[in-house]
Amino acid sequence: PRIVFSGIQPTGTPHLGNYLGALANWARLQDPDVVTGTSSINYYSIVDLHAITMPQNPATLRQAKLDVAATLLACGVDPKRSVLFEQSRVRSHTELAWIFNCITPVGWLGRMTQWKAKMEGKGMGHAQVLADESLTTGLKMGLFDYPVLQAADILLYKGTHVPVGEDQMQHLELARDIAGLFNKTFTNVFPKPTAIVPPAAKRVMSLRDPSGKMSKSDPSDFSRLNLVDTPQLIQAKIAKATTDGIRGVSFDPVHRPGMSNLVSIYAAMRDIEIDEAVKECADITSTKDFKNRVSDAIIVKLQPIQSELVRLQADEGYVRKVLDDGAEKAEQVANKTMEEVYKAVGLR
Ligand code: ATP
Numbered sequence: 001p002r003i004v005f006s007g008i009q010p011t012g013t014p015h016l017g018n019y020l021g022a023l024a025n026w027a028r029l030q031d032p033d034v035v036t037g038t039s040s041i042n043y044y045s046i047v048d049l050h051a052i053t054m055p056q057n058p059a060t061l062r063q064a065k066l067d068v069a070a071t072l073l074a075c076g077v078d079p080k081r082s083v084l085f086e087q088s089r090v091r092s093h094t095e096l097a098w099i100f101n102c103i104t105p106v107g108w109l110g111r112m113t114q115w116k117a118k119m120e121g122k123g124m125g126h127a128q129v130l131a132d133e134s135l136t137t138g139l140k141m142g143l144f145d146y147p148v149l150q151a152a153d154i155l156l157y158k159g160t161h162v163p164v165g166e167d168q169m170q171h172l173e174l175a176r177d178i179a180g181l182f183n184k185t186f187t188n189v190f191p192k193p194t195a196i197v198p199p200a201a202k203r204v205m206s207l208r209d210p211s212g213k214m215s216k217s218d219p220s221d222f223s224r225l226n227l228v229d230t231p232q233l234i235q236a237k238i239a240k241a242t243t244d245g246i247r248g249v250s251f252d253p254v255h256r257p258g259m260s261n262l263v264s265i266y267a268a269m270r271d272i273e274i275d276e277a278v279k280e281c282a283d284i285t286s287t288k289d290f291k292n293r294v295s296d297a298i299i300v301k302l303q304p305i306q307s308e309l310v311r312l313q314a315d316e317g318y319v320r321k322v323l324d325d326g327a328e329k330a331e332q333v334a335n336k337t338m339e340e341v342y343k344a345v346g347l348r
């Protein structure tokens with residue numbers, strides 16, 4: 001079968017980018033493949049050890065983990081068909097990361113763009129990176145090493161398919177390389193995982209600065225649409241979203257990044273192609289009218305997720321139980337892989 005692994009950081013509340021880039025696929029991948037009929041085993045993790053690569057407040061982090069778990073359930077992750085768990089509850093994630101650290105060249109990590117973007121306090125969208133050496137002054141080992149831990153997360157379960165947003169493609173490529181390097185250095189233990197990126201809205205951009213991606217850790221709440229935002233707030237955020245002075249609706253990410261971001265969001269909310277979305281809005285000349293249409297579509301789409309979330313948040317005991325069961329199941333699989341790894345390396 002297909003082994004699906006993916007993670008989300010409890011660094012804040014999940015937003016529309018997380019949903020369209022990753023979470024919508026998480027739910028979908030629980031069903032057998034429509035073409036081949038292949039069924040899958042799904043592991044979805046709240047990756048708290050990744051969250052602490054940036055400063056976190058302990059009480060906030062603890063609460064965020066529960067909130068993210070409830071949100072994942074509300075987005076359709078089904079504990080009967082998926083193993084939903086907190087990363088730090090399965091200790092082998094860090095053990096395997098250490099073993100990978102011992103074979104991974106530092107140069108491979110130096111090429112990653114995420115730590116640079118995070119050091120600049122920006123989302124992953126900013127490919128333009130400081131060449132400045134002084135950049136590493138405040139760089140923590142954990143933030144630099146994040147992609148190795150991510151490779152360990154996936155490979156601990158021998159993950160073959162990884163549903164992520166486009167910003168994670170570089171890290172996934174690294175995970176493939178690390179799997180290959182381990183197999184070549186020792187014995188063949190790991191598959192090479194493949195990314196599953198949605199055809200549209202794989203990178204939802206910030207509402208304030210459409211040159212960067214929408215991020216949980218962006219200090220401005222108006223840069224993103226949280227899945228929990230009220231209809232009023234959604235409307236206000238879209239009304240304030242950065243666009244341009246050009247009349248009419250069109251899709252041109254280079255010259256009209258803000259407008260194009262809204263068009264992609266609109267298309268994704270309505271489950272239609274970009275071309276179709278542009279056609280639907282051909283008669284609209286005022287940006288204000290277009291924005292109203294976009295916020296209406298978002299409000300309608302999020303409504304069922306939000307009401308399910310309210311229900312789940314009133315039942316913390318259930319959410320905790322799901323996480324306990326998940327950790328237990330994940331650990332069993334992880335322990336098996338680690339036995340193979342220890343043997344291969346010569347630690348047993
Ligand atoms: P942070 O700012 O703390 O890194 P984040 O918003 O980037 O938070 P993550 O927890 O790092 O969220 O990523 C969870 C998943 O959401 C990943 O698969 C990632 O690729 C996807 N994702 C994150 N942001 C976007 C976005 N703007 N568009 C599409 N997918 C996204």
Ligand code: MG
Pocket residue numbers: none
């Ligand atoms: Mg991120």
